[in-house]
Amino acid sequence: MPAKTKKDDSKISFFGEIDLNDQGKIKSDMPAWYLERQIDEMEEGVSRKERMLKMGTVDPEVAPRMREEVKAERKKLEMIKGGRPNLTGTRKDTCFKVWENLGRQIGDSMPTRKQAKDGLVNPYDEMKRLKNKHITVNPEIAAACGVTPHQGKITGDEANKCYQILGKALGENTSVEALRKDGGHPAHESIHELTKLILEGRDVK
Numbered sequence: 001m002p003a004k005t006k007k008d009d010s011k012i013s014f015f016g017e018i019d020l021n022d023q024g025k026i027k028s029d030m031p032a033w034y035l036e037r038q039i040d041e042m043e044e045g046v047s048r049k050e051r052m053l054k055m056g057t058v059d060p061e062v063a064p065r066m067r068e069e070v071k072a073e074r075k076k077l078e079m080i081k082g083g084r085p086n087l088t089g090t091r092k093d094t095c096f097k098v099w100e101n102l103g104r105q106i107g108d109s110m111p112t113r114k115q116a117k118d119g120l121v122n123p124y125d126e127m128k129r130l131k132n133k134h135i136t137v138n139p140e141i142a143a144a145c146g147v148t149p150h151q152g153k154i155t156g157d158e159a160n161k162c163y164q165i166l167g168k169a170l171g172e173n174t175s176v177e178a179l180r181k182d183g184g185h186p187a188h189e190s191i192h193e194l195t196k197l198i199l200e201g202r203d204v205k
Contacts (some may be wrong), residue, residue: 016083099166107179
């Protein structure tokens with residue numbers, strides 16, 4: 001009899017059971033474990049109830065219901081924390097490379113701080129950057145982040161989401177704004193230089 005095949009646990013998923021609806025579909029934009037402030041607030045709320053029950057400061061008629069609430073909330077916290085993937089070895093290396101690559105592409109696609117300051121940012125172009133699929137990504141990692149690529153590409157908004165989830169899982173940067181470059185494109189250093197280049201018939205795209 002052939003040996004039983006070992007279950008393949010190499011597939012990465014950043015959304016746990018608590019993030020899925022009754023049909024098994026992702027119901028939230030970000031994984032529950034990503035929202036650290038909400039987790040801390042929930043943890044403090046449960047701990048406060050536990051202290052009250054231990055000290056006997058809860059009305060005896062209310063105590064049984066509170067114990068059930070604490071039990072349910074503790075279970076929910078365990079599910080949230082358990083949904084965070086433990087990235088090690090090649091899985092971690094793969095995620096880190098995708099995170100780095102997304103960061104470069106996002107940063108390159110964003111208008112620089114100087115361009116924004118000089119009023120050179122076109123709102124229509126910004127909308128296209130965020131909504132059109134132009135960022136290349138590893139399809140498996142994108143799917144793990146709840147994003148479906150089209151021909152291997154995702155939108156700017158989707159890239160931001162993947163970058164943030166990967167950054168949080170890896171303990172790296174999650175701020176998309178931090179990817180924005182300071183200087184301007186050589187052709188866009190200032191509105192005066194841009195006008196000069198246009199008058200010279202130069203390509204300023």
